[in-house]
């Protein structure tokens with residue numbers, strides 16, 4: 001069997017370096033002296049990261065068109081895949097992102113096979129298969145399937161909401177709880193979910209690269225607590241020293257109405273918020289803990305994760321790019 005260990009001179013490609021996870025993962029990889037190349041649509045967005053660290057190569061490209069992929073993958077050992085196409089402002093239902101994400105993953109795998117890439121590590125989303133799954137969760141699973149179908153050995157990590165400043169789902173939670181002492185919510189408020197702290201996600205992502213035994217596997221990753229959205233909102237308020245939130249569940253609110261409500265109360269672009277809200281009806285909890293046999297991570301409790309997000313982002317809503 002081929003040895004997939006990463007050697008000192010090997011270079012790793014980071015896709016999504018300008019994003020919430022990618023920007024935080026980059027310094028963690030540099031702390032381990034990992035040589036990096038980035039493929040970005042706009043190099044000016046990573047100028048600060050590149051000047052703060054040694055030995056980072058930057059290539060310009062786009063996964064949907066496939067431009068720049070061959071050059072970016074040349075001589076690369078392993079690649080992180082931290083990309084999605086949700087975004088934009090529209091009151092209409094946006095499903096184009098799913099098509100773009102399918103095309104992107106296909107372009108990536110064709111170029112990766114041609115370049116002889118050994119491994120790809122993808123951070124996707126938790127969620128059971130089934131017809132009730134939201135478009136977004138289906139699309140994340142579809143991308144995982146495409147990456148798995150290629151020659152490079154894929155590692156898929158599946159996570160629910162990631163607690164960290166600037167994450168779209170976390171920012172939605174934060175704006176709602178900070179701004180609304182009283183909330184009227186549909187039945188998703190009692191859906192169960194298993195959040196995970198950003199530092200724990202980063203530790204798993206780095207750990208999977210350094211442990212080749214994780215290649216060719218899918219793992220669920222989550223914190224130790226399974227909470228309903230209601231409990232998450234209350235614990236968020238506690239961690240921030242806010243008064244207990246009054247949350248009423250009503251039967252008449254549809255997910256679409258709550259999406260319009262989120263548009264009013266938070267600055268999260270609707271092209272991101274609406275697909276995420278559609279997914280709130282699905283229970284997203286880890287079905288197995290096999291990852292612990294491969295990568296040891298001490299789990300950060302939810303309230304501590306909220307405090308960490310705020311120590312990174314002291315000035316509260318409005319300072320995270322949304």
Ligand SMILES: NC(=O)c1ccc[n+]([C@@H]2O[C@H](COP(=O)([O-])OP(=O)(O)OC[C@H]3O[C@@H](n4cnc5c(N)ncnc54)[C@H](OP(=O)(O)O)[C@@H]3O)[C@@H](O)[C@H]2O)c1
Nearest residue numbers: 016018019020021041062063064082083084123159162167
């Ligand atoms: N955030 C969470 O709570 C969460 C939870 C579970 C799983 N995940 C997964 O984690 C991964 C990363 O998510 P994130 O929250 O970091 O997302 P994000 O902040 O929105 O970042 C998305 C990244 O994708 C890049 N991108 C989009 N389209 C591209 C294209 N056509 N070509 C090249 N790059 C492109 C963006 O680059 P630009 O700067 O050019 O737009 C950006 O760097 C995703 O797979 C997501 O499903 C996230």
